[in-house]
Amino acid sequence: MASSELQEQLVKYLTDVHSLEQNALSMLATGADQVGDEQLASAFRQHHAETEEHERLTRERLEAHGESPSALKDVAQKGGAMMSGVVAKAAPDTTGKLAIQAYAFEHMEIASYRMLRVVAERAGDQDTARAASQILEQEQAAAQKLDGLLEQVANYDLQDMGVAA
Numbered sequence: 001m002a003s004s005e006l007q008e009q010l011v012k013y014l015t016d017v018h019s020l021e022q023n024a025l026s027m028l029a030t031g032a033d034q035v036g037d038e039q040l041a042s043a044f045r046q047h048h049a050e051t052e053e054h055e056r057l058t059r060e061r062l063e064a065h066g067e068s069p070s071a072l073k074d075v076a077q078k079g080g081a082m083m084s085g086v087v088a089k090a091a092p093d094t095t096g097k098l099a100i101q102a103y104a105f106e107h108m109e110i111a112s113y114r115m116l117r118v119v120a121e122r123a124g125d126q127d128t129a130r131a132a133s134q135i136l137e138q139e140q141a142a143a144q145k146l147d148g149l150l151e152q153v154a155n156y157d158l159q160d161m162g163v164a165a
């Protein structure tokens with residue numbers, strides 16, 4: 001692959017992960033307010049703080065590749081529009097459904113950062129590869145935390161709905 005194509009591919013991956021992070025910020029903020037299980041809410045809040053950092057890091061890497069602020073704004077608007085749909089749909093959801101959504105989302109991020117890291121390494125962009133590794137570690141920790149809460153959350157929902165064993 002010609003190096004300009006590699007660069008283009010790298011920017012696409014970066015644009016996608018940046019958009020994911022913007023979506024994650026809205027989802028986690030809304031989720032933290034909506035879920036009834038206190039441990040899940042706290043996991044959402046903690047990961048929201050990390051996600052702010054992920055948004056900043058990926059934006060900085062995009063800027064390092066000469067992405068203009070207007071292009072970034074477009075992505076932000078698209079992400080926002082996509083998110084408002086998800087949030088509107090999520091409004092009547094149970095704590096369990098929000099946990100499933102967050103669990104799926106973290107795994108989508110994990111896959112994206114693993115692939116971004118490969119593309120960044122192939123493109124010789126060590127700063128992006130390093131950022132991807134650093135973020136990946138926190139996404140994996142967040143996914144693992146959610147993993148440990150799923151059974152508890154299912155029981156929370158049953159109790160919340162007044163379903164007896």
Ligand SMILES: [Fe+2]
Pocket residue numbers: 024047051106109139142
């Ligand atoms: Fe995440």
